[in-house]
Amino acid sequence: MNRPPGALLSNLLIVTSPGETYIPTASLTLGVIGHVNHGKTALVRAMTGIETDRLPEEQARGLSITPGFAWRGYPSGEIDVIDSPGHEDFIRAMVAGMTGVRAVLLVVSATEGFGRQTREHLQIAALLGLRVGLVAVTKADLASPDLQAERRADMQATLAGTFLAGAPVVFCSALTGQGLDQLHAAIDALRSTAPPPTALPGAFLPIDRAFTVPGAGVVVTGVLQGQPLTPDMRMVLEPSGRSVSLRQVQVHGRTVEAAPPGGRVAVGLRGVTLDEVRAGDVLCSPGHFTATSQVDVRLTLDAGAPRPLKHLDQVRFMWGARQDVASVRLMGAGVIKPGADDFAQLRFASPVIAYAGQRGVLRRLSPAATIGGVIVLDPDPPVYRGRPGLRRAVLEAATTGDIQEIAGQLAARDGGTLAMAELTRLGRCDAPAAQLNLALDYQDLGDGRFAARDALAAARTAYLDLLAAAHRATPTRRMAAVGDIRGAFARHTARDIISAVERALAAEGAIRLDAGRVALNGHDPLATLSPGALSQLDDLEVALREGGLTPPDPASLTGGDPGLADLLQLLVEDGRAISLRNVSLRQTLVFHPVSLDEAVATLGSAFPPPLAFTTGEARAALGTSRKFIVPVLEYLDEMGRTTREGDVRRVVEA
Incomplete structure (x- = not known):
């Protein structure tokens, strides 16, 4: 029978004998496909000693309705065998049974030849990416040598152009045992040609059966893909997102400390009832797969x-x-x-x-x-x-599996940046491998974002060029608005790159950042002014100084001259003037800083601390009007020169 003593024919979870240690080898899962009544189940029984038709209805009708599961040990290791239903009404069960299969055994009756479902099963296997297998021509004991020769020629002609072209064709009989040794040898040889199990960042178990076992609770089975499973792992049932832990893991009816990917496993679950799990769900590692x-x-x-x-x-x-x-x-x-x-x-x-x-x-x-x-x-x-354009380019790169190509298309789509989570998802690799691949051409921006180094270099040049152009356009402005510089090339460059470049330029001293403004570190607007402009600048400052706490309005001071308005703004940026806002009157007022210092001294003399004063008392002491006193006092509060308590203020002692 080639199975451990006490193993159930139905492949349910069972308890290993005390002291027994079973270390499974990585299994090859073999899918048995073909037309109904061509002898698939009888052949699997003869090969493994396991009856795969477990349902009473299947046994009564002699017809497989659900996938059947068996296994056998070979010199190269263990091979799981999945017997797929052959009737056209059970294609869904056939496809489900092919989950995780890496090689196929196509079964064709020697007495009937290729049937309709033989062809559809072969078509489905090819669509599922199968590329390795062999052909078993069953019921060979009922076929004469001439008929066998005819069937062999038919096999070669029909399989030409399919992935089974040139595959071994073995004539055998489940009844007499004819050809079984040759069939076993051909199956054993498949391990060396079959592709390895699917590489995934976590464990991924599509559940084909869910049931309960006394003493074990809820049990699920399937072909494991990705990473190994061990008892007590925390897992997630998707797409529901329910968290569960593994009570026990078995392979071929025996408890194991770790189940390798590529073969069938049975898993006992904690934290879930049978009503909360069903065939078609996936048991997977948390954080690696998203519904x-x-x-x-x-x-x-x-x-x-x-x-x-x-x-x-x-x-x-x-x-x-x-x-x-x-x-x-x-x-x-x-x-x-x-x-x-x-x-x-x-x-x-x-x-x-x-x-x-x-x-x-x-x-x-x-x-x-x-x-x-x-x-x-x-x-x-x-x-x-x-909008297919860039999305198609990304998917085209994903078909190649080339991490650099995928990264390049993601960066082209997203203004020079990419998200590591998306790259690893499309590239089918883990983050450390992807980062190693990107190290030369991409820079880590943090938070899982990476930027192409050439995009960073281009953005650096563009930032400095745009800032220099802003200085040339408004030579009297000491600084430009940061938003204007960023916005000038934000359409084609990711914000992450602009921010990274800006931080780097500031850190190395190439630019100065201050309250939403930016300037080249060497920019000095005074150096660009003509002698006449310098004289006008001095005249504006004198006018503000002479105005004291009732300075002229900016509009009257500049007379509507844009050049004088720029010079007045330069005084503010240089700290030689203070710009305040009267919110209620929606007016901007400009004071000389010395006038504001003198205001503090006057208030301190009139109301020595800790004496308090009202707004009206301050206005009278300073000889100004309400238009000016409110923004002046709010400024002094903000600078910590005075403190406000309700309707009164006090001068802060130096």
């Missing part, structure tokens, strides 16, 4: 599809151990013709869970038929809103 309502894919329409696939068509999407109805948003033309492929976004009515690189099968809703396949490129994309 979403849309995925971006590369969609291939089969050459034999009866008609083109149109934008907004509804399809049935079978992937992992689940199926969903999806709306197709095409990103190129409004239609995909049979035999063609294109990028699309699949939109779902409720959240789903996927990973980049996952494959699935598309079927028409009615009449039901397999029409194509997809490969998921982005399992958590933004909602597609009909």
